[in-house]
Amino acid sequence: MNIDIVTIFPEYFAPLDLSLLGKARRGGLLDLAVHDLRSWAHDRHRTVDDTPYGGGPGMVMKPEPWGEALDAVVPSGTTARLIIPTPSGRPFTQTLAAEYAAEPRLVFACGRYEGIDSRVAEEAAARMPVDEVSLGDFVLAGGEVAVLVMVEAVARLLPGVLGNADSVSDDSFAPGAMESLLEGPVYTKPPLWRDRPVPEILLSGNHGAIARWRRDEALRRTARVRPELLARLDPERLDAHDREV
């Protein structure tokens, strides 16, 4: 997979050289490039923003540098999926992360200030899919942190990036048996810690009973923390035992 990120703060993405993502890049599983938007701002001060038409607080990112940046990063005759994080976007979910992980090429545009001139997304949509995506009902100072989150959520789904492929299938919200359920509690050695034992069932070696216990705990946590997710569950996926939990 190819990922390009356009930002006025390239240094925000230094963490993408670390850990699993750094290893995936060095191993050729992921090609990732970060571009400084100011490379396409040609005035002496490399200006990327201006006052909003219609008045109002703050500044808006100018369309010219963005237009040139996207022309350079996605030349005509090539395509990519353009993702623009914004508080006013569609929700970013595990399902959308999986959709993005199946794409050959993603380009992330990091807005700042009050956002990017709306004509940029409009013009790009004439030649590539454009998603305006929200990470939640809160406002950041810019799109960079949102892009870090999305890149990690997507890259960890790429084959070979996580050492244990099973980790992905057990994810909360992953398709399959645990779909739309929050993950329950997890434990490791020692079996007793500060007078707190590990649940006996997990030491039993009875894999069927352990799987049942884990699903029960996932149902209990989901009912406690995110009851609205249970409403999403297809009733067909709940067996008689589930309904008693």
Ligand SMILES: Nc1nc2cc(Br)ccc2s1
């Ligand atoms: N939650 C989010 N806040 C912001 C702010 C800006 Br400025 C750009 C993107 C995002 S995504």
